[in-house]
Amino acid sequence: MLQPGEYIPLERAIVSLKRDHPEVLKAIAKAINSVDPHAEFNRETITGSKYGDSIPGFAITYGQLGSYLNTAVTRLVSVLIETEVGVIESSHVAVNREWLLKQREHAARQPEVVREIELRSYASHGATVTPIIQPLVDQDPKAARAELRKLNIRIERSLVIRPDDERDAEIERLRIQLEASTAREKSIAATVDASEKAIKMLTRENDQLRKERSSTQLPPASIATRKPDTKPRKLSNVEMRNEKARACQAQVKERATSLWRHADYAKHRTTDMVNVIRRLADSEPDWNLPKNDAALARWISSSAPEFAKRPGRPRKEK
Incomplete structure (x- = not known):
């Protein structure tokens, strides 16, 4: 049983990062892909949890998580992820909250990430708006740590409520499953109906053939009697x-x-x-x-x- 508050679903965390801080998500994906793709994560870092219970034998490699993050960076956050136990829903993959915060802190310190955040902030709100965090080169270590704490608080708050687009995707997925299930039920009902009609038709044909066969049979008196076999002739000496x-x-x-x-x-x-x-x-x-x-x-x-x-x-x- 996972302790509440220590872990967060992977899908929710990546959706929040992609919406609010795509630069940080891109940096985390780059860091994950730089590790040996065959190496596995520690179960204390990333684990599988379904309905509150751990998934038996769950394991995930750096390569599998890196592929999932690349898809999230370039296209969309997938609801499925490939693991060592097969393809499962990404909402069933739980990430250690403290480990994720350390990854975000490390990514946010990268100079290219800071520049991309500043450019996006200027493009969104105009050049007169103060960036999300001040350039690290113009800050002392104490100010930089304060700005990073503010960024982590914003990201942490955005992870509490699932975004609308994720809920819409879940609704669409459930709707597709319902339509497919309804189509299968209709197909099965049509097959059963056709089988019942075929059985009734064949039964009627068999009854008709039996009646015709019984009406064309000769009466017992008209059947020619078979002559008894003659006894073999006895050989002479x-x-x-x-x-x-x-x-x-x-x-x-x-x-x-x-x-x-x-x-x-x-x-x-x-x-x-x-x-x-x-x-x-x-x-x-x-x-x-x-x-x-x-x-x-x-x-x-x-x-x-x-x-x-x-x-x-x-x-x-x-």
Whole structure:
């Protein structure tokens, strides 16, 4: 909780300086921008306060405050400021009152600031009007301190009441927010209304389609009855024997093909492979091989390599 009287909102302080003492504001901005922009202010100097409570993790750098002050010097005092916790309202940034007074005192001592104040005073009230403060070169230290105290009192008093232009800006901002909220509510209401109309229309169409579909369906008596599936015909003994023979032939053919791919049987002719198949049949009780070797050779000849189909045996070399 911030102590009352120790801090002042940044927006209010800058608006007051810009209205009454723009030269001092310009000098303060120049001093802030001369520091490392990545350096952060002490939380006792500048802190974040929202509804009387400190903003958790609040931090602000010299570069961020310098950008805000540059905008205030060249254009207007913004109601938003960028901080390390994001963009927030400048009214939620609280500045230590004593630190701000020291910055104003230091800026007011600058010779260029004094000259700009004198020129503005002469331009506003005429050359016969006494400037706000006497030139420091013509004053002793005691008179200079007195004039600075008067300047600080004027600035301090101007910070008590928020200016009219700031209140007008706040009213305009709230009016824009209200208009945007009203537009969103109207858009949502229109979307809901359109959705309800679409649901009603689709419901009516679905009901109409169901009625038309039910009126075009055939009565149960007119639906053709499906004939029961006929039972599969039982195979005869001859057909069953032929099926077993074809299955055995396929197995023998597959076995012979695999043996020819093997290196040990790659040079076997058809007659040699017939003898091998005969020997393997002892371990295959399901095989029913033909008793004639010529018939068995015909079974495997379709899958035999070309050299295995040649007649005769290869000539032996001496």
